[in-house]
Amino acid sequence: MNAIALCGFMGCGKTTVALALEKNYKLKHIDTDKYIEEKENMLISQMFENFGENYFRDKEHDAICTLSKEKGFVLSLGGGAVTFERNVKALKENGYKIVFINTDLAIIKKRLENDSSRPLLKSNDIDTLYNSRLPIYESASDIIITCSDEDADTVAQMIVNKIKKA
Ligand code: S3P
Numbered sequence: 001m002n003a004i005a006l007c008g009f010m011g012c013g014k015t016t017v018a019l020a021l022e023k024n025y026k027l028k029h030i031d032t033d034k035y036i037e038e039k040e041n042m043l044i045s046q047m048f049e050n051f052g053e054n055y056f057r058d059k060e061h062d063a064i065c066t067l068s069k070e071k072g073f074v075l076s077l078g079g080g081a082v083t084f085e086r087n088v089k090a091l092k093e094n095g096y097k098i099v100f101i102n103t104d105l106a107i108i109k110k111r112l113e114n115d116s117s118r119p120l121l122k123s124n125d126i127d128t129l130y131n132s133r134l135p136i137y138e139s140a141s142d143i144i145i146t147c148s149d150e151d152a153d154t155v156a157q158m159i160v161n162k163i164k165k166a
Helices: 014-025 032-040 044-051 055-068 086-092 105-112 119-122 126-140 152-165
Strands: 003-007 029-030 074-075 097-103 143-145
Touching: 003 014, 014 029, 014 074, 014 097, 014 152, 029 032, 032 044, 032 055, 044 119, 055 086, 074 119, 097 126, 097 152, 105 119, 105 126, 119 126, 119 152, 143 152
Parallel strands: 003 074, 003 097, 029 074, 097 143
Antiparallel strands: none
């Protein structure tokens, strides 16, 4: 239970669930997007705007390689991270269990309704992006947690129970 990476679509709850895992189970949480923003001293939206998506993806890969070499973290990943095989490979090689938080799309849409911080939502149709990613999340993950609008503490508990059983 000391090397868990949470993946899933934007708005599925990765960060809030990771914070609940930290609070309730004393696990150390790092949000990879936040880590990258602090390291680069720039918001992700600015990175996309100033240097393009590929620049961000390289920073994301570097962050995942660095952080996954250290065990003992709950990593909340950005929504696109596991759509790149190199990131899945790095996580698995370093013994991380990948947990897909499979939140109902209607709930995700509601949560993202007024969001202006995510660059990919400006340039993509959410249904198309979601449908293209769903099978990738499913095949990249070791554990799938299906949820609708449960609170973060409940989802954290679902994850712990499933990991203990696995
Ligand atoms: C992205 C999701 C974002 C962030 C970046 C790209 C994606 O993270 O990494 O904007 O490709 O889905 P969240 O899933 O935390 O919103």
